[in-house]
Amino acid sequence: MPFTIATWNINSVRLREGLVAKLLTDEAPDILCLQECKAPVDKMPLQAFAALGYTHCVARGQKGYNGVAILSKLPIEDAGDRDFATLGHARHVAARLENGVTIHNFYVPAGGDIPDREQNPKFGQKLDFLTDMQHWFAAERPHKAILVGDLNIAPREDDVWSHKQLLKIVSHTPIEVEQLGRTQEAGRFVDITRQDIPQGLLYSWWSYRAADWDAADKGRRLDHVWATPDIAGAAHSSRVLRDARGWEQPSDHAPVFATFDL
Template identity: 50%
Template sequence: MGKKLKIASWNINSVRARSALVERLIVEQRPDILCLQETKVLDSIFPAELFTRHGYVHHQLNGQRMHHGVAILSRLPLQDAGKHDWQDNGEARHVGARLECGIRLENVYVPAGGDIPDRAQNPKFGQKLDFIGRMTRWSEDLKEPTIIVGDFNVAPLECDVWSHKALINVVSHTPVEVEALNRLQQAHDWVDIGRKFVPAPERCFTWWSYRSPDWTKNDRGRRLDHMWASPELSGHLVGHEVLEPCRAWERPSDHVPLICEIEV
């Protein structure tokens, strides 16, 4: 132990449309590894040169035309890459790899789930719950130290949303989704890195809707993006940051980056 590993995670909402923002992030923050969600680009036309130019020469991609898509860009070697089809329909929503230090890194983009929180009326909601269920069964069998990051599309705690009362029946904060995410967390005793460093009930949001004319004024945020670690890694976690100012960058994503640091 002793070397610090810096991992960033960001739902970028199109890596090509926001390549300048990604470049600004890596120049300013210099993470060792960057995990992106919602890249919205086929692997064959992913802007790999941008990352290689800045020293991120190791790439693991799982892309899709115009939708979804995840990527791991790293200064450090990536081994034993893999992709789980937790959506069970071929959508590009996960990619993972093992780091030389022995930690497994998983990058996931959980489905949003549509607008109606009812499986019968809204198949997308059922697909979201099933996705989390498959992640849960995977977690139950997990044997190696792992960090999983990404857009989970669930704000589990009452203090993870601007108004628990207003959003209790809104997809991303409904009791059935929260219960599903709690089962996932319990399946591996995952450590919620964000809440380890920003304990509840402190305010901690990672997403603000584009529909809000001034996101800073009403601050109607939700904590949809997460970083979790295997319990054996908990004592090695040394930092976590939500880069909220990125939401004010020009033509921003509606999500902001998360960064965690761990001694390896």
């Protein structure tokens, strides 16, 4: 049975409950993975989403920061979470579908503004988080797994508006790109979005700082859908819902979709 999965950094699920409802109503993915929910689980508007048909949910939250949730029309069971780099942050949660596919929802640390762990501890936390992911996936050797989320790294030259100008900007520095590549290799993950859309500029995030984000179009592809090789061939129809960045009081991220025939 095919299912469509979407991933979206919502930047406060309480503030943007209406936008989530709009996406669930208009686009109707079978599964929606949210990041940066910025609320404890008991404060997330999960009942409102259940009323729209998303009656299954696993989530991890904390007050004011981070937070990840998996909303689903399909039955799912809680498959746990991991505190990567022992930061004490709600940045990972996993769910398992009845067909045995495990979905990992990640919110990798943004890493601050200075790409130097000595000057900026947040950058060190980001690198440590990725290293811990590498070690875990290397040990786990996941199969029938989908990894989605805001990974806060745009790895390819055509994942940013200017490769040359962003080489020293956090999210596109060589060390981050290398670390993300190692993480992908550790789990043998396939980048589904780029499997489907192999060429051309592609973004999922546009800064709030731009007076006209659409006209400036200085974006980055920070949000990803990956899958293990045993199910990567079943994926298709990847897309970024760019229009969502232009909704009223939007997140600075747009949802990313993929469909799996499993």
